[in-house]
Amino acid sequence: MSFMTLVSMTPLGEGESVSKHVAKVVDIVDESGLPYVITPMGTIIESKTWDEVMSVLKRGFEKIQEECSRISIAIKIDYREGKAGRIKAKIESLERKLGKELHKID
Numbered sequence: 188m189s190f191m192t193l194v195s196m197t198p199l200g201e202g203e204s205v206s207k208h209v210a211k212v213v214d215i216v217d218e219s220g221l222p223y224v225i226t227p228m229g230t231i232i233e234s235k236t237w238d239e240v241m242s243v244l245k246r247g248f249e250k251i252q253e254e255c256s257r258i259s260i261a262i263k264i265d266y267r268e269g270k271a272g273r274i275k276a277k278i279e280s281l282e283r284k285l286g287k288e289l290h291k292i293d
Contacts, residue, residue: 189273191265192240195229196247198255208255212247219243222274229261233274240264 198208213230216223221243222233234240244262251258267273282289 188235188266188268189270190234190237190240191267191273191277192232192234192244193229193261193263194232194244194247195259195261196251197259198251199257199259201255208251211250215247215250216243222272224274231274233272235271 196209196212198205201208213225216230216232219232221239224231232240232243234243244260248258248260270276278289
């Protein structure tokens with residue numbers, strides 16, 4: 188089974204750039220050992236269980252909560268039984284169907 192989770196945690200009232208806060212959450216995601224991809228609009232995390240990803244998100248929230256009194260969190264979760272490694276497989280499937288490699292950010 189696999190959980191693909193797209194999450195965006197945005198501190199509010201912290202000015203235009205919030206990357207110093209987001210970096211702390213990304214560090215927690217990185218240290219978790221779970222596969223992930225950072226995008227300009229959020230981070231995609233793949234996990235085997237609900238508790239695994241929720242634990243990482245909770246730790247990330249608690250970290251930025253130390254400095255921020257208001258945080259907007261958007262979460263989208265795609266659960267699929269019997270599948271793993273989807274963080275790469277979904278892109279590879281599209282590339283096969285299109286017959287070409289898709290643009291990736293370097």
